[in-house]
């Protein structure tokens with residue numbers, strides 16, 4: 046087996062530094078360009094990435110890290126797991142990802158504990174696996190034509206099947222992987238990377254047995270590339286000795302979140318993830334080199350802890366960042382430079398902390414890595430003892446805040462709210478955002494460019510709020526929203542109005558498909574200099590006699606979707622944000638807003654991957670939410686919103702949030718949540734409209750989902766709403782869909798005799 050290149054990354058961003066892929070995709074989807082145009086845009090992005098990685102001095106270049114939508118969907122296509130109903134679609138790949146006329150898309154859910162979403166493979170007993178290696182081989186050839194030898198990256202068989210809840214199909218799938226290895230060897234590929242992040246979670250004995258079977262079988266393929274199994278997002282734990290006992294030549298370890306391996310890896314190549322792919326902080330060279338030096342292995346390769354998909358492209362595109370902060374940061378390109386510099390230092394046998402100084406061959410090598418040698422503190426959410434030993438966070442300000450938990454019990458509040466709000470049965474509402482129009486986005490860009498005044502911008506926001514209010518009145522919705530037109534994003538907007546955060550101009554990170562966010566950087570103590578949303582809420586309420594919900598993002602979500610300082614326990618940081626939101630809740634209430642929604646869609650996302658750590662997390666996360674919301678009086682109705690399909694796993698914690706009403710994704714996931722909600726003790730709105738798809742649901746479809754909800758919950762507690770906010774949809778889609786939602790609800794009310 047050949048040696049492994051001394052430095053590599055597990056994966057790379059693919060949306061393009063200026064979101065070129067987003068534009069190419071959306072242009073193709075809207076019919077403004079052809080599939081060939083899209084493919085050309087993809088090829089340009091791949092070429093640019095390989096060239097840049099090589100320029101930065103990286104030795105082991107990955108391929109197949111590009112995807113037009115999602116790497117798990119690509120793997121399903123690779124293995125032939127395309128459900129029958131999509132096969133005749135004009136473009137089956139995007140039909141699975143987004144749905145088409147009359148055809149709902151596949152489910153989509155969060156990739157482990159990240160804000161990236163993957164398409165859930167649909168594997169039925171009748172699924173026939175059949176290899177289609179064209180994309181993988183195509184990228185290898187494409188890179189080779191440019192002069193680059195690459196290592197294809199593919200989701201591994203165990204993770205793929207666990208994501209598709211079909212581990213029993215291991216034998217069938219392994220046949221395809223064996224065939225793939227043979228094809229790659231015939232192509233002259235030296236190494237292949239199989240990603241197995243699922244192995245960092247708790248794995249049952251039969252799952253560990255599947256790991257053994259899989260890698261013994263693949264290891265036994267007579268003529269094959271070297272096998273590199275990559276783990277990330279945590280420590281392998283009990284999977285490590287199993288994997289180490291198979292013939293795989295190289296094992297990737299996340300040494301940012303996990304510790305040095307406990308198993309004997311002296312016969313293996315260790316691909317050491319010492320540069321974090323999950324944060325934007327510079328790597329401490331001292332810590333990284335001592336880890337590298339401590340590894341006992343046949344070869345130590347320097348790498349990232351996971352794919353760099355989760356960080357922005359480059360600091361070079363952020364001229365406005367304050368210099369002091371900037372000096373502490375590294376985005377993808379800078380992280381690649383760190384990997385290269387660490388590999389050089391490690392090869393020279395540098396003692397920890399020795400400046401590299403002389404590595405003058407790369408444009409960003411030495412200086413970036415070494416000129417500030419402050420050891421950075423480890424990620425605090427792995428830091429259990431410090432979490433346990435934390436003192437209670439103090440109040441945000443000297444002004445005495447009421448202690449958490451002082452609202453009356455739910456039945457008392459529910460009665461007070463019913464009296465005050467006088468809503469019909471099955472009240473209809475939406476989740477907050479209405480379509481973000483191109484005009485609004487352009488107006489924000491114009492303010493940033495100095496070509497539109499703040500006052501003119503604010504008038505446009507008001508005009509949009511009025512349009513949204515009138516539309517909802519016309520549609521006949523019961524609880525209105527202002528539509529969030531003033532927000533670029535539900536997290537970034539709050540970060541821009543709180544002290545302690547920095548935001549980027551081009552720091553885009555893919556969230557799903559063509560959708561991206563610019564995660565703010567939470568680098569200091571958080572506080573709220575002044576009210577954030579009150580003026581918009583007050584304006585919206587002034588336009589109508591219907592109740593308008595105030596709309597806030599919860600503390601866990603603000604932190605989860607930001608890059609967070611690593612010198613404080615995560616819990617402390619979340620409580621700082623909770624105190625700021627608490628002030629906003631009280632100001633909204635004082636302004637006469639009688640329903641306030643505090644979104645917590647990322648509550649599930651930060652749930653630790655190992656069960657042993659989950660209860661402690663849920664306890665403080667729920668406490669932070671209650672701290673943010675419990676300043677409201679009994680008559681004020683607190684809503685929360687979560688949007689992921691496996692909320693059933695933490696339903697008890699969601700109940701613990703003590704919100705009066707919870708709206709939750711359900712339509713996109715075939716209403717599977719309904720099986721678990723009967724014990725839920727408060728108002729609940731399982732979504733009846735999948736907003737991630739451009740499809741308009743019919744009134745019949747909505748009514749049938751509502752009937753299923755009513756079979757699971759008492760009618761007095763049921764709310765009617767979409768799965769999530771409407772910002773990614775067009776007004777045309779939204780009007781038609783919401784009209785059907787209202788029609789279905791009214792029809793159902795008549796059949797209830799209500």
Ligand SMILES: Nc1nc2c(c(=O)[nH]1)N[C@@H](CNc1ccc(C(=O)N[C@@H](CCC(=O)N[C@@H](CCC(=O)N[C@@H](CCC(=O)O)C(=O)O)C(=O)O)C(=O)O)cc1)CN2
Nearest residue numbers: 160486487489490533534535536556559560561562606773
């Ligand atoms: N942070 C976060 N995470 C989340 C969600 C979320 O809403 N926020 N929702 C869930 C699903 N994930 C999502 C992630 C992103 C988007 C989304 O719509 N993102 C927008 C960008 C939002 C944004 O920052 N918009 C800015 C910048 C918009 C822009 O593109 N401006 C143009 C210029 C304006 C123009 O002429 O069009 C440019 O920069 O080129 C604004 O509105 O101000 C997109 O990809 O299109 C939706 C859902 C889970 N995770």
Ligand code: MET
Nearest residue numbers: 476477478644646770771
């Ligand atoms: C990802 S959850 C989104 C909630 C937010 N209030 C919205 O409607 O956009």
Ligand SMILES: [Zn+2]
Nearest residue numbers: 646688769770
């Ligand atoms: Zn949502």
